[in-house]
Amino acid sequence: MSGIPTVTPDSSRLATATTAGVSPIRVVGLTKRYHSLRGDILAVDAIDLEVRSGEFFGLLGPNGAGKSTTIGMLTTRVAPTAGRAEVAGIDVVADPAAVKAAIGVVPQTNTLDRQLNVFDNLYFHGRYFGMSRRVARERTAELLERFSLADRAKALVQQLSGGMAQRLMFARAIMHRPAVLILDEPTSGIDPQTRVNLWELLTELNDEGQTILLTTHYMEEADRLCNRIAIVDHGHVLALGSPSELKAGLDADTLVTITFADDAAALLPTAEALPGVRRAEAEGRVLRLFARDAEGLLGRVVTLAAGAGASIRDASNEPPTLEAVFLALTGREYRE
Amino acid sequence: MSPRDDHAEVATATSGTPGAAQRGNTGPVWVLGMLLLRDLRVLTRDLGQFILRTVMQPLLFTFVFAYVFPKIGQGIGAVGHAGPSFATILVPGLVAVAINFQGIQAVALPLVQEFSYTKEIEDRILAPVPVWMVGLEKILSGVIQSIVAAAVVFPIVLLVHAKGQAPEVHVASWPLFLVVVLLASFLGASFGLLIGTTFDPRKLPLLFSLIVIPITFLGCIYYPWATLSPIPWLKYAVLVNPLVYMSEGLRAALTPSLPHMPEAAFLSVLSVGTLAMALLALRMFHRRVVD
Numbered sequence: 001m002s003g004i005p006t007v008t009p010d011s012s013r014l015a016t017a018t019t020a021g022v023s024p025i026r027v028v029g030l031t032k033r034y035h036s037l038r039g040d041i042l043a044v045d046a047i048d049l050e051v052r053s054g055e056f057f058g059l060l061g062p063n064g065a066g067k068s069t070t071i072g073m074l075t076t077r078v079a080p081t082a083g084r085a086e087v088a089g090i091d092v093v094a095d096p097a098a099v100k101a102a103i104g105v106v107p108q109t110n111t112l113d114r115q116l117n118v119f120d121n122l123y124f125h126g127r128y129f130g131m132s133r134r135v136a137r138e139r140t141a142e143l144l145e146r147f148s149l150a151d152r153a154k155a156l157v158q159q160l161s162g163g164m165a166q167r168l169m170f171a172r173a174i175m176h177r178p179a180v181l182i183l184d185e186p187t188s189g190i191d192p193q194t195r196v197n198l199w200e201l202l203t204e205l206n207d208e209g210q211t212i213l214l215t216t217h218y219m220e221e222a223d224r225l226c227n228r229i230a231i232v233d234h235g236h237v238l239a240l241g242s243p244s245e246l247k248a249g250l251d252a253d254t255l256v257t258i259t260f261a262d263d264a265a266a267l268l269p270t271a272e273a274l275p276g277v278r279r280a281e282a283e284g285r286v287l288r289l290f291a292r293d294a295e296g297l298l299g300r301v302v303t304l305a306a307g308a309g310a311s312i313r314d315a316s317n318e319p320p321t322l323e324a325v326f327l328a329l330t331g332r333e334y335r336e
Numbered sequence: 337m338s339p340r341d342d343h344a345e346v347a348t349a350t351s352g353t354p355g356a357a358q359r360g361n362t363g364p365v366w367v368l369g370m371l372l373l374r375d376l377r378v379l380t381r382d383l384g385q386f387i388l389r390t391v392m393q394p395l396l397f398t399f400v401f402a403y404v405f406p407k408i409g410q411g412i413g414a415v416g417h418a419g420p421s422f423a424t425i426l427v428p429g430l431v432a433v434a435i436n437f438q439g440i441q442a443v444a445l446p447l448v449q450e451f452s453y454t455k456e457i458e459d460r461i462l463a464p465v466p467v468w469m470v471g472l473e474k475i476l477s478g479v480i481q482s483i484v485a486a487a488v489v490f491p492i493v494l495l496v497h498a499k500g501q502a503p504e505v506h507v508a509s510w511p512l513f514l515v516v517v518l519l520a521s522f523l524g525a526s527f528g529l530l531i532g533t534t535f536d537p538r539k540l541p542l543l544f545s546l547i548v549i550p551i552t553f554l555g556c557i558y559y560p561w562a563t564l565s566p567i568p569w570l571k572y573a574v575l576v577n578p579l580v581y582m583s584e585g586l587r588a589a590l591t592p593s594l595p596h597m598p599e600a601a602f603l604s605v606l607s608v609g610t611l612a613m614a615l616l617a618l619r620m621f622h623r624r625v626v627d
């Protein structure tokens with residue numbers, strides 16, 4: 001594999017981190033196997049993770065990668081099959097109630113209390129988490145103001161637009177000032193404008209020192225928001241690092257993608273040998289070249305293809321993105 | 337380079353664990369109390385609906401059986417019929433039905449919605465208590481609503497009747513009455529938790545034809561259990577119906593002059609049944625909530 005920082009269990013590093021203070025999230029060998037009628041599914045396969053205090057951490061991966069299952073275990077809603085997970089230093093299996101007191105969660109679906117109005121959704125949440133009547137009222141008013149929901153205080157949650165419901169879920173999640181804010185694909189199925197607003201909110205919260213763990217299948221979202229990202233696929237953590245570390249690990253400054261009319265495999269050996277190409281891959285009719293300091297590479301590939309009698313349908317040339325990192329790690333194109 | 341790559345180190349230095357400062361009142365009993373307050377808020381908002389839902393059935397029953405029938409000289413409860421007035425038979429039966437169905441409805445119906453595809457239940461599951469306590473809170477909430485239902489229904493069945501058809505009701509033993517009401521409420525609410533946890537929401541309409549109606553008609557509410565003797569197979573078959581013990585228990589407590597089961601029988605079935613039902617329901621609830 002390339003120089004992308006991949007993950008190996010490193011107990012010495014974890015040990016150092018804990019002596020320096022309790023990690024908001026620490027996961028070692030965490031595994032979840034679902035038993036279903038169609039056989040077992042290994043949704044999460046022995047992953048190791050550590051989220052540092054104040055960090056904005058992203059779990060990035062395609063649908064079915066095991067993100068929600070991981071979040072489920074961290075929020076005590078899914079029982080691990082093996083391994084350990086600690087949130088704020090508390091074991092999720094040994095003391096789920098204490099873990100719940102330390103986290104704020106924005107789940108993937110709208111889980112607002114539909115029997116209560118907007119104000120009461122926050123107010124009662126605060127009460128569940130130990131707030132007095134006065135404190136809960138004040139904090140509710142403050143958050144409704146901050147999330148531009150104050151004029152909807154008396155509305156039922158069914159009457160909220162998608163964006164407003166999402167904001168209310170954010171407000172609920174931070175109502176009790178959790179040690180860790182955990183969000184599972186908070187922006188999937190949301191219009192672009194609302195998404196940008198939510199990004200701003202999250203960035204603001206993180207700037208105030210809020211530790212955040214977010215899952216997403218949007219590359220751009222992870223790239224923009226996160227200090228560090230774990231790329232997950234099929235229950236494994238494939239790579240872990242800051243977005244720039246991950247991209248730097250490709251050892252390439254350009255990704256050339258050429259789509260042919262026919263299978264691309266025949267051209268792979270010659271393309272691989274072109275100057276500046278660090279690695280080449282053929283997937284069906286698509287040829288991808290990761291290159292460094294390779295001025296004019298695209299032109300050379302076109303000439304090469306013409307010489308071999310292969311006709312080109314599409315060609316592009318771009319700086320490496322997280323998509324390219326995913327490609328390099330899996331050999332598969334990333335599909336959102 | 338991504339714009340936010342380098343914040344990590346800075347943030348680590350400045351932030352503590354904000355959650356720690358806020359805690360204090362989150363003992364399990366506190367959380368349970370707050371969840372009950374939440375249910376109370378929902379209940380008082382829909383108080384009119386709650387009362388209508390509770391009152392209609394017993395009101396119509398007493399009206400037809402204890403007022404209309406005696407007036408028109410029709411069948412059961414007709415004037416001149418020997419023995420106790422039909423109203424007397426109905427009082428404990430209808431109170432038992434009110435308790436039982438309030439418990440089932442109050443717990444099962446909201447729960448089915450909470451478990452439906454958006455999993456609204458998570459809002460309460462994430463409260464800082466063990467999962468089984470969220471289930472227990474639902475039972476307690478159902479118990480409270482059952483007791484309120486009994487208090488609403490009791491005066492109705494006592495007061496609605498034709499002239500001369502007044503039920504003969506006197507509480508022979510308050511402790512017995514209270515114990516039966518409490519056990520019946522717990523049993524109904526636990527049954528509600530079990531139904532709400534295991535019932536497929538799409539099959540909800542079946543709840544009434546499959547469970548509610550058979551239990552009501554075969555629950556010894558319109559007739560004391562002892563009077564089933566002419567149909568022995570039925571007399572023993574209905575013993576699987578929890579409502580039978582609630583009706584008979586209330587009969588013993590409210591209208592002791594009517595035939596009723598021995599105290600030891602309904603008390604032991606009600607208490608063992610309640611415990612078993614509650615444990616089973618809480619177990620299923622946990623299993624449904626935690627994957």
Ligand SMILES: Nc1ncnc2c1ncn2[C@@H]1O[C@H](COP(=O)(O)OP(=O)(O)O)[C@@H](O)[C@H]1O
Binds near residue numbers: 062066627
């Ligand atoms: N309750 C469940 N029972 C059986 N399989 C499940 C369950 N939840 C998730 N899975 C399976 O586990 C895998 C990971 O799912 P999930 O964690 O939801 O992925 P993601 O959130 O990354 O899309 C998928 O193959 C999914 O079908």
Ligand SMILES: [Mg+2]
Binds near residue numbers: 067069108184185
């Ligand atoms: Mg998911």
